[in-house]
Amino acid sequence: MLIRKVCLFLFTVLVIGFSSFHADAEVDADDGFSFAPEYSETTFENFVKLYWALSKLSLENDLHVDTFLRINECEIYRDYINNELAWSEVRESGRSLIKKEIDSYPIRFNIVIPMYLSEYDQNKNIFEVMEGHEINDKSMFLIQPTNNKLPCGLNTSDLKRYGYPVEFIMMLPEKLTIREFPMSEVLASSFIRMKSSNLGNQANYIKGERLYKTRNVYLSLKVRIYSLRSAEGLGRDSDDRLYALAALEKIELFADRAQTVQLYAHEVRARQADKTAEEIFMERWVEAQKLRDEEARKRMEKIKANDRNDEVGAVGAEAAAAAQQ
Known part of the structure; x- marks a missing residue:
């Protein structure tokens, strides 16, 4: 049963419907293309493949591979994750699958x-x-x-x-x-x-x-x-x-x-591009x-203004109560 499931997993079609060339972790931002590219939907499953395509994740990291399998093959994950010997086989199959198909993952x-x-x-x-x-x-x-x-x-x-x-x-x-x-x-x-x-x-x-x-x-x-x-x-x-x-x-x-x-x-x-990727990022x-600092400053000013209004209201209430006495 395990071997059949692992084999089935190995031949599961996970390929996104286009091919992109991105062998390195970072791709030249301005290279042209002579084909009509397809653009993937912004689903989480496609984000997962993007992270692999741009080398954010490592095939040497078991947790990265295990989580990929958990995301894409939940039933297999649940069946075998608590059996370390069986899961070791599944993990290696998953590692091979990622390595084989990574060039087709969307960017x-x-x-x-x-x-x-x-x-x-x-x-x-x-x-x-x-x-x-x-x-x-x-x-x-x-x-x-x-x-x-x-x-x-x-x-x-x-x-x-x-x-x-x-x-x-x-x-x-x-x-x-x-x-x-x-x-x-x-x-x-x-x-x-x-x-x-x-x-x-x-x-x-x-x-x-x-x-x-x-x-x-x-x-x-x-x-x-x-x-x-x-x-x-x-x-x-x-x-x-x-x-x-x-x-x-x-x-x-x-x-x-x-x-x-x-x-x-x-x-x-x-x-x-007249700037490197690192310069653009910085x-x-x-x-x-x-922007975050400005938003935080505005929130703090609003809190202080509300506190001042509360203090004024409290003083007014005390004055009114004293007048009634």
Whole structure:
């Protein structure tokens, strides 16, 4: 039974549907490609393979291999983990499987960001992004898996401790700003009719923000992740997050979640980077720390303001009580 299960496991197809070349832990950020790349969904299972693809994990580390098997082959894990002799065979099979298939693990991802469109400008032929949903000079994005359920009884803390963080911060080498989308009047009209068709008799009465909220769209950032970094040893011990350096390859906008109705597409031309991956990481990491410090300062000011208000209220209550006496 064990041999049959191990053999079955060895031939389980875990291959993601495209091939990327990334023999080293760090890939050149700006190399071109002569094929049409496919972009994987941001599922946790694909994150796991990304960590292997960019050498965040080691085949020599039994815990890394065991956790990979637990994530991808939970039933086999539960059947044999408490039998050290049987599990040793399974582990070696898993190690061989990773080594064999690691070159097919994904490093390209489709990052989907829901947003809303507001008004169409007929003079400029652009559709504006609804206020509060624009992307303004942003170079860092928190990337979380689309599937919320974690596999095989694992939790976020365990996975981070075992080398498999559930989320990471994606860093782009240049800041991204998206406040509007070029769009022909014909396409804009079709989009407006498409979204208005769900409103029925209310279509002529809904205005402003209520109307914009019906114009939901999905921004697709097609990226290639080429390096993983941690902030360990940079003087901020509390920052145990994983950072992923990525090259933006394509921007698309869709009218539907299934991404079948395309409204906009733009190929991002690769150019020679004038900074190393380490320099980009350090620059973005410093920016992130400044933002965190500013947020902490604002929280502290709010707490102090609330404390002062409480003190004033308490003094007022005491004065009122004394006056009544």
